[in-house]
Amino acid sequence: MxxxxxDAEAKAVARKFDVVxxxxxxxxxxxxxxxxxxxxxxxxxxxxxxxxRNWWPIVAPIMEITFPAxxxxxxxTRFRMPIGATLCCLGLLFGEWMNRYINFxxxxxxxxxxxxxxxxxPAAVVLDIVLMLTGNWIVTALVGGELWGWLFYPTNWVMIAxxxxxxxxxxxxxxxxxxxxxxxxxxxxxxxxxxxxTGTMRSFAGGVTGVAAFFSAFVSVCMYVPWWLMGAHFFGxxxxxxxxxxxxxxxxxx
Amino acid sequence: MRKRVMRMMxxxxxxxxxxxxxxxxxxxxxxxxEKSQEGFLRMRxxxxxxxxxxxxxxxxxxxxxxxxxxxxxxxxxxEIAFSGISWLNFFVPGPQFLREGTWINNxxxxxxxxxxxxxxxxxxxxxxxxxxxxxxxxxxxxxxDAGPLIGPSIYVDVExxxxxxxxxIKTLLGNTVNLENYGQSRMLMWTLVTxxxxxxxxxxxxxxPFTSRLGVVAAGRAKELISGADKTVAVVFALGxxxxxxxxxxxxxxxxxxxxxxQETIIRNAPLPPEPSRVEAKVLxxxxxxxxxxxxxxxxxxxxxxxxxxxxxxxxxNVRFLNEQVPGNTWNPDFPExxxxxxxxxxxxxxxxxxxxxxxVVLASAEWENQRLTMYHETTNRFGGLLFFSDPTGARSIIxxxxxxxxxxxxxxxx
Numbered sequence: 263m264x265x266x267x268x269d270a271e272a273k274a275v276a277r278k279f280d281v282v283x284x285x286x287x288x289x290x291x292x293x294x295x296x297x298x299x300x301x302x303x304x305x306x307x308x309x310x311x312x313x314x315r316n317w318w319p320i321v322a323p324i325m326e327i328t329f330p331a332x333x334x335x336x337x338x339t340r341f342r343m344p345i346g347a348t349l350c351c352l353g354l355l356f357g358e359w360m361n362r363y364i365n366f367x368x369x370x371x372x373x374x375x376x377x378x379x380x381x382x383x384p385a386a387v388v389l390d391i392v393l394m395l396t397g398n399w400i401v402t403a404l405v406g407g408e409l410w411g412w413l414f415y416p417t418n419w420v421m422i423a424x425x426x427x428x429x430x431x432x433x434x435x436x437x438x439x440x441x442x443x444x445x446x447x448x449x450x451x452x453x454x455x456x457x458x459x460t461g462t463m464r465s466f467a468g469g470v471t472g473v474a475a476f477f478s479a480f481v482s483v484c485m486y487v488p489w490w491l492m493g494a495h496f497f498g499x500x501x502x503x504x505x506x507x508x509x510x511x512x513x514x515x516x
Numbered sequence: 517m518r519k520r521v522m523r524m525m526x527x528x529x530x531x532x533x534x535x536x537x538x539x540x541x542x543x544x545x546x547x548x549x550e551k552s553q554e555g556f557l558r559m560r561x562x563x564x565x566x567x568x569x570x571x572x573x574x575x576x577x578x579x580x581x582x583x584x585x586x587x588x589x590x591x592x593x594x595e596i597a598f599s600g601i602s603w604l605n606f607f608v609p610g611p612q613f614l615r616e617g618t619w620i621n622n623x624x625x626x627x628x629x630x631x632x633x634x635x636x637x638x639x640x641x642x643x644x645x646x647x648x649x650x651x652x653x654x655x656x657x658x659x660x661d662a663g664p665l666i667g668p669s670i671y672v673d674v675e676x677x678x679x680x681x682x683x684x685i686k687t688l689l690g691n692t693v694n695l696e697n698y699g700q701s702r703m704l705m706w707t708l709v710t711x712x713x714x715x716x717x718x719x720x721x722x723x724x725p726f727t728s729r730l731g732v733v734a735a736g737r738a739k740e741l742i743s744g745a746d747k748t749v750a751v752v753f754a755l756g757x758x759x760x761x762x763x764x765x766x767x768x769x770x771x772x773x774x775x776x777x778x779q780e781t782i783i784r785n786a787p788l789p790p791e792p793s794r795v796e797a798k799v800l801x802x803x804x805x806x807x808x809x810x811x812x813x814x815x816x817x818x819x820x821x822x823x824x825x826x827x828x829x830x831x832x833x834n835v836r837f838l839n840e841q842v843p844g845n846t847w848n849p850d851f852p853e854x855x856x857x858x859x860x861x862x863x864x865x866x867x868x869x870x871x872x873x874x875x876x877v878v879l880a881s882a883e884w885e886n887q888r889l890t891m892y893h894e895t896t897n898r899f900g901g902l903l904f905f906s907d908p909t910g911a912r913s914i915i916x917x918x919x920x921x922x923x924x925x926x927x928x929x930x931x
Contacts, residue, residue, distance in 0.1 A: 273725075280726040314778045341729045342741040344750070345721045348714045355711060370610030371647050371678075375700045381707055383714035384757045390717065391754040395747060413761060420706050420764045424699035426775035428688040432617050434626035440779050441685060442695055444626070446611035447643075452603035452658035454628035458778045470777075 291350050295329045296357035305451070307358065307379050308366070311443035313422050315471040316459035319415040322380060324481045326354070327410050330386055331486045334393055334402075335493030344394035347386035355381060376442050378421070385413040399494075403486040410486075411479025415471055550666040550834075555889040557665070558833035560593050560900035560918060562586050562657050564667035565831055567852050569653075574645040576676035580613065582606070582641045582655055585788075586667065589900050590634035591918035597661035601782055602631045605656040605664070606641050612651045612674065613643035614683060620785050628660070628782050634916075635787025645674040646681060654852075668834045668852035689774060706764070713757055720749065794821025795867075795905045797915040800874065802899065804892060807927040810880040811899070813920065817867050817875055823907035824866035827875060830859060832901030835887055837879050842906070857881040892924035 299307065302325040306318045334346030358379035366377040392406035393399065425439040436444070443453070459470060550558075567584035574580055592598045604625055606615050618625045618641045631637065641655065654669025683695040729741055795817060802813035819825050828845050830837045837856040838845050841864055847855045860878040867873055884890055891897045898921050905913040 276725060276728060280722075283727055284722055311778055340733060341726065342733050342738045343721055343726070343729065344742075345718055348717050352711070352714050352718065355707075372611055373696050373700075375695075375698055375703065378700075378703050378707070381710050383710045384761055387713055387717045387757050388754050391750045394742065394750050395754075413758070416761050416765045417710065420761075420768050421699070421703040423768045423772040423775060424702060426777065427693075427772065428774065428776045429685060430688055431685065432624040432626065434624060434779075435688075435776070436626060436779050437776050438685075438687065438693070438695070438698065440626075445614045445616065445683065445695065447606055447608050447613065447615050448611075449605055449607040449609075449656070450664075452605055452628070452660075452664075454601050454603055454658075454660045454782070456778075456780065458780050460780050 288349060288353050291329065291333065291353040292357040295326075295350055295354045296361070298329060299326060299354055299358075305457070308362075308377055309443065309448070309451075310376050310378070310422065310425050311437075311439040312456055312458060313380070313418070313425075313439070314458035315415070316474050317457050318380075319411075319471065319474045320478045320481075321457075323382075323385075323411045323414045323478045324485055326351075326382060327389075327407065327482045327485050328489045329354075330382075330389060331403075331489035332493030332497055334390065335399065335490045336498035338393055338399075339494050340498050344390045346393075347389040348383065351382040351386035355379065355383065372446060373442075375425075376446055380414075380418045381421075382414070382417075384417050385410045388413060399490050400487075403483050403490065407483035407486045408479040411477075411482040412475050414478065415475055550669070551888045553664075553666065554894055555833065555887075555891045556593055556894055556896045556898060557596060559889065559891075560589055560591070560898065561596060561662065562588055562665040562667070563831060563900070563902050563916075564655060564834060565902060565904075565914075567655065567668040569670050569672075569852055572670060572672050574672060574674050576645050576648055576674060576678060576681060578645050578674075579616070580643050580645065580653070580672065582643070582653075583639065584655065584667075585636060585638045586657060587636045587902065587914075587916060588631060588633055589916050589918040591900075592633055593896065593898075593919075595896060596663075598633060599660040599662065600630045600632065601628050601660035603628045603658045604639055604641070605658050606643055606653070607656045607666075607669070608643075608651055608653045612645075612647040612649060613653060614646050616642045616644055618642075621788060623783075623785060626783075627780065630782055630784040631659075632787050636790075636914075637785070637787055645672075645676075647678050648674045648676050650674075666834070670852045709760075713753070713760075717753055791912075791914070793913045793915075794823070794907065794911070795819055795825055795913045795915065797903060797905070799917050799920045802920050802922045803925050804884070804890065804922050805925045805927065806890070806892070808880060809882055809884045809890075810878060811884060811922070812876065812878045815875050815877060815903070816872065817905075818872040819867045819869050821907065821913075822869045823909065823911075824868050825905045825907055825913070826866045827859070827861055827877065827903060828906045829904040830856075830877065830879065830901055831904070832899065833887060833889055835881075835883050835889070837881070854883055854887060856883045891922055897922050897924070 303321045306312045306322055312318060330347035330350045333350050337343040337346040362374065362377045362379060366372045367374050388409050389406040392409065393402040396402060425437065427438050429436050429438055429441050431441050564584055564586045567582070570581040604618050604620060606618065618639065620629060620637050620639050650671060650673050652669055652671050655667035657665045657667065659665060681696065684692050685695060686692045732738065732741060797815050797817045800814040800816055802811065804811050826839065826842055828839050828842050835854045835856040836851065837859045838847060839859045839861055840846055856879060862876045891899060898919050900918045900920070903915045903917060905915065
């Protein structure tokens with residue numbers, strides 16, 4: 263057998279192994295990140311009438327910079343791959359769409375325009391690029407975390423703007439999103455349970471979205487740090503493995 | 517070998533079962549779960565009465581009207597918070613019906629309402645059939661901090677097809693939109709565009725060897741893995757992504773110049789004015805006989821009106837007991853509540869004007885057990901409900917029993 267043939271086979275096997283590793287990681291991230299997201303910010307993602315300009319841009323980015331930071335830490339420090347945040351957010355979006363399409367729409371007949379998920383992918387790509395260009399996780403936390411918070415609402419406003427058109431319904435002023443919530447019965451979530459803006463930020467002259475995005479960006483910076491550290495020093499750690507030299511003779515012979 | 521075959525068959529069976537469950541029709545529901553709530557919660561918080569559903573068979577697109585009244589009992593259980601902030605829910609397993617509107621005391625309920633303790637409210641809900649199937653539907657009062665308080669429910673059959681169903685509404689900008697799919701193609705397109713950015717970025721990197729980079733990084737040669745060209749591509753990606761969002765927002769602002777935030781407020785809704793009462797009634801004591809499933813209580817009644825009165829009905833937790841000695845006061849299968857059975861009242865003669873007498877009311881019914889209303893299992897052994905008195909003209913006087921202690925009788929001597 264020629265050396266080049268062996269080399270080609272080795273490369274092919276390595277590539278297959280790459281696919282297995284990447285696919286497994288992707289599937290694990292879909293499960294883990296999606297469950298996390300549903301538990302900490304689920305309703306804002308599930309329902310169009312929760313996608314307000316105050317709480318949604320605060321809660322969603324803060325709670326969802328977590329996994330991207332940790333996965334970035336592993337993939338950057340161990341593989342020099344600037345794809346951690348993008349991989350996470352693509353996985354999250356895939357999981358969300360499976361859930362919304364099969365469960366919410368297929369089984370219970372909620373229209374997709376009521377239950378579509380938000381997207382973090384543009385912010386995730388930017389977060390990955392900031393890490394790649396700076397090569398420094400603290401700068402990434404400061405700059406990337408800020409951009410993460412600031413980009414969230416404008417990214418999603420493109421999709422939700424039509425649902426904020428005003429409607430006079432039965433003599434009441436409602437947004438299209440409010441009417442959808444009213445008509446497409448959601449028995450387990452009465453109206454008062456919605457955590458949406460209630461006019462408590464009027465001292466900012468109605469500039470709710472900017473204040474929310476600023477606060478969200480600031481806390482996203484803060485959230486990035488512990489999750490990066492957790493990723494780098496726990497998930498990405500190899501200290502739990504013994505080196506070949508420290509293995510017993512029996513193991514070496516085996 | 518046999519074990520292996522059995523195991524394989526078991527797995528195949530489980531998979532087939534799972535497949536059938538997943539692929540099975542979702543147009544039928546067999547249980548509602550209202551009985552899972554504790555008895556004291558259902559008997560002593562909100563009592564629904566006069567509930568009427570406009571039918572039990574509908575076609576897709578038909579309207580169903582539900583009307584009735586409810587009273588928030590004046591002595592609310594200490595164990596349950598009373599905030600008054602309420603939302604009169606129409607319960608149905610998913611949006612198989614569209615709620616077109618709910619009115620409380622003739623006022624449209626656009627948001628949560630502040631209701632008063634002891635108040636009686638009249639409501640109407642109109643819902644449009646949307647999906648064919650056999651659905652349980654009903655009324656429920658959700659109260660902040662207290663949770664769902666369930667009213668009467670029925671099963672309805674909806675025939676027809678959802679295909680072609682539309683739900684048009686007119687916006688204040690003059691255009692009519694179909695809420696079944698409004699904004700959907702825009703949302704899908706933007707999701708696709710932004711996802712493609714992510715996929716392209718991911719593809720740019722995972723097209724290279726992946727796991728072997730672990731060794732290169734471990735060998736301290738990480739810098740070799742990212743080239744200047746990579747950085748140029750990254751800058752293009754970042755600027756392009758941010759630029760796309762800016763452009764899309766500018767376009768969105770020009771397409772939708774008039775938008776409003778999600779509307780959120782609470783409206784106070786005063787209860788109905790109290791009806792003139794011709795009776796004063798007070799429950800003196802109550803027992804629950806466990807072997808015979810019988811609630812018995814003595815009630816002191818004083819007729820303050822000028823006509824004789826009879827006790828016609830006791831309603832609690834959506835279970836109705838009727839005094840069938842009163843002519844015409846019999847059970848109608850169209851009633852959405854549960855039929856508890858006949859009330860036995862001693863003495864059975866009407867209470868004369870100005871008279872005060874003690875009535876013994878006996879309610880023997882398996883429904884105490886069926887509906888899980890046997891309170892001796894619970895930490896608070898009290899019952900509540902509404903007593904309906906009536907005079908010969910049919911005028912009603914309703915008395916709330918809100919907090920009466922019940923002594924259980926077990927019928928055996930325990931060691």
